[in-house]
Amino acid sequence: MDTMEIDDTIYVENHLITQVNFHRRNRLLRRVTVCLGILCAALLFSNIGQFIFYESDRPASAAQTQASYDALTQDKETLQNDKDNLTAARDRLQSSYDALSEEKRRLQTTLSDLTKERDELQQSCNSSITERDEMKAGLSRVRKERDRLQTGYNNLTAAAEQLQTNYSNLQRVKDALSTLITALRIKEVQLESNYTSLKREKEQLQISHNTLNRSITQINTSYNSLWKDKDQLQTRYNTLRKEKEQLQTSCSRLTAAGEELQKKINKMTAKLRGMPCQTHWTKFDVSCYFVSTLKKNWTESRRACIAEGADLLVIDSSEEQLFVNGLLDKGQSQNAWIGLTDSLAEGVWTWVDGTPVTTAYWLPGQPNDFKNQDCGEYVSSDVGSWNDDGCFAVQHWICEK
Ligand SMILES: [Ca+2]
Ligand SMILES: [Ca+2]
Ligand SMILES: [Ca+2]
Incomplete structure (x- = not known):
């Protein structure tokens, strides 16, 4: 803020200095022009006075008149030279005036730009001031927060120390538990191995059990089927046995009848062979x-x-x-x-x-x-x-x- 204020003052002072110099030059030019005008007017009045004086002394001699005329002519030439010099000086001053006027316009343009820039800088400065105020307010809040955090940090440090103590105790417990876990893991691995072996044996036994069950079922089915077949065969056997006995009886009767018939056939054949055609x-x-x-x-x-x-x-x-x-x-x-x-x-x-x-x-x-x-x-x-x-x-x- 201080730097911005100092810079602004310097800018304003420089601007004022430039503006003051310009006004000084302008006044000087005006004074020179006024002096030249007064000098020309004095010379004119002097010539008029001489002319009136010499007209009033007309009775003087012609030589004196001529001398006066020459002197006046010389004065006139001198005045003419002075006038020319003054005209040249006026022209130079006019040129200087024009250059200065041009410079003045340029400086005014520059002044306008600088003024605009100053306004922008002023606006920026105001924004910065506002921002600085906000930052100050933020800084104040941050400081309060820092103080609160410091308090919290102190509390946390105390808690951390307590936790460190607890951690040490827990570490000892953890070491003891770790030893216990290692022993349990070894036991678990052994149990896992035993479980896997038992599971494999169980699966084999289950397979054998299923196979035996299927075999038993098939044997039961076959046994029932065979039992039914046996019953049917027994029934058929009994039936066939009866039929066989009946057939044997019939066969015996038929054999006897056949033998009887054969005897008859033989008799008939013999008779037929003996019969003539x-x-x-x-x-x-x-x-x-x-x-x-x-x-x-x-x-x-x-x-x-x-x-x-x-x-x-x-x-x-x-x-x-x-x-x-x-x-x-x-x-x-x-x-x-x-x-x-x-x-x-x-x-x-x-x-x-x-x-x-x-x-x-x-x-x-x-x-x-x-x-x-x-x-x-x-x-x-x-x-x-x-x-x-x-x-x-x-x-x-x-x-x-
Ligand atoms: Ca035949
Ligand atoms: Ca045929
Ligand atoms: Ca044939």
């Missing part, structure tokens, strides 16, 4: 055979056999196969229908009495079902063989009864 029929074993002289298709041929109480030939044995070959004319390779057909199921050959064909005597490459051949014929040759032919073909046939 009708005219145009040929005897072999227990059957009689007829080879037609007419020709018909397979269906009509079978109908003709049935009309005679017979049916188309059924070959039951190789002996019969050979016998039939002897019935036909081998030299002309004679064909004749026999009781063989696959009209019910293609490729499944059956005899007209419903029995399946167990032993066949097909010619090589037969049966070939050429153009849907479904009926069997006997083709005579050295051994005789079979062929499938179209059922609507017309040819001889062989009956058997």
Whole structure:
């Protein structure tokens, strides 16, 4: 604040000094101009006075007049020179005046700028003063705060000392606890290890337990299933046993009946073998055979056999196969229908009495079902063989009864 005030005073003094010098110069110029004006007026009045004086002394001599005239002329020249000098001096003074006026304007401009700057500085100074006052107030508050903090610091120092004492006590307790914790940690590690081992054993035991449980469940299930199967088997066994006993009884009865029937069959067979066949029929074993002289298709041929109480030939044995070959004319390779057909199921050959064909005597490459051949014929040759032919073909046939 003091520095700002001093600077401001210096500024004001400098400004005043400059302003005073300027006013002094101006007054001096005015005085010189006034003096020059007065001097010119005095010279003019002097000339006028001389002229009046000389006009009043006209009776003087011409020489004196001439002398006076010369003197006046000389004075006039002198005055003219003085006037010129004064004019030159006035011009120089005017130039100085103009320069000084210019400098004055410049100085006035500078003064205006300086005034403005001074006002700004004054404003800044005021702001600084205000700020300084605020800072002083703040400083006062800070000092109060410092005092309060100092008090608090003292209290805290006392508390810190108390805490230090407590800390030392706690440090001793902490050391004791640390030793205890270390011992407990060692114990904890051992317990952790034991716990891990036990946990692993428990998991293995749990796995074994689960496996055993599953096995027991499966065994129970299997046992129950087996028990049920056993009951069912026992029931079936009892049933089968009863059935077996019944069958054995039936079998015994049937065996006895079969034996009885066999005896009857043997008697009948012997009787049949001994019975002669009708005219145009040929005897072999227990059957009689007829080879037609007419020709018909397979269906009509079978109908003709049935009309005679017979049916188309059924070959039951190789002996019969050979016998039939002897019935036909081998030299002309004679064909004749026999009781063989696959009209019910293609490729499944059956005899007209419903029995399946167990032993066949097909010619090589037969049966070939050429153009849907479904009926069997006997083709005579050295051994005789079979062929499938179209059922609507017309040819001889062989009956058997
Ligand atoms: Ca037969
Ligand atoms: Ca066929
Ligand atoms: Ca054929």
